[in-house]
Amino acid sequence: MDQRVSFVTLVVTDLEATRRFYVDGLGWEPEVHVTGEVLMFRVADKVVLSLWAEAGFVAEVGHAPTRGGTPPITLSHNLATTDGVDTVLEQARAAGASEVLAAEQREWGGYSGYFADPDGFRWEVAVNPGEIGQSVLP
Template sequence: MKPKVSVITLGVRNLETAYTFYAKALGWDPLVYVPDEVAFFQVGNGLVLSLFRGDHLAAEAGNIGHGPVAPPLTLGHNVDSPEEVDTVLNAAVAAGAELVAEGTAMSWGGYSGYFADPDGFLWEVCHNPGLSISDDGTVSLREIV
């Protein structure tokens, strides 16, 4: 199997709340929005974020849970500078996200912080000076010295 991710689906508790957060508060343009069902946003070169009703996802894929802690994954949003990390974190919080960790200089040479969306999904906002993405979507990673 060739490694490829083209859609990331988040099973959300309330689609309208999630849609409002991403489309209205953060200003993301939806590709498709079907009220009370699903919303799709292009979030990268060939990559789509899908917000799908959690109960509908459970009916298709099996039981999913929303426990007292966030699911054990993060979604990454890489930016060009530490200042931009703080700007994005502040915008997300102003849009209704919960600040989980303020922007911090990391031991590996980058700068990152975290917010949780209305369903508790964690987003890392990160400046990684060793990561670059070309116009064609090719990712380059180099060790930061």
């Protein structure tokens, strides 16, 4: 098996609220949008972020996802500068992010903060000065 991830799929409770956040608020361009079903964004050369309406998930997987608390996953948007991090966090705040934690210097050498999308999925916005962090920059 190849070592890769092709799709990251998150189950959302209100697809249209999610669309408003990512498209209207953050300015992302969807590659696929099937109203009431799924919203997909190409987030890397061969990686797609898929936001799937809960009803479709239940129909295909067989049970509803567990809700409540902070989902045990983070997504990360890495940038080259600390100013870039602060700008993205402010964009998330303006887009209506339900929670925004200011960026700070981290003991691992980076600079990062967090925001939550409408379903509470946490996005880390970071400068990662390490080799692997630099390797993911455009």
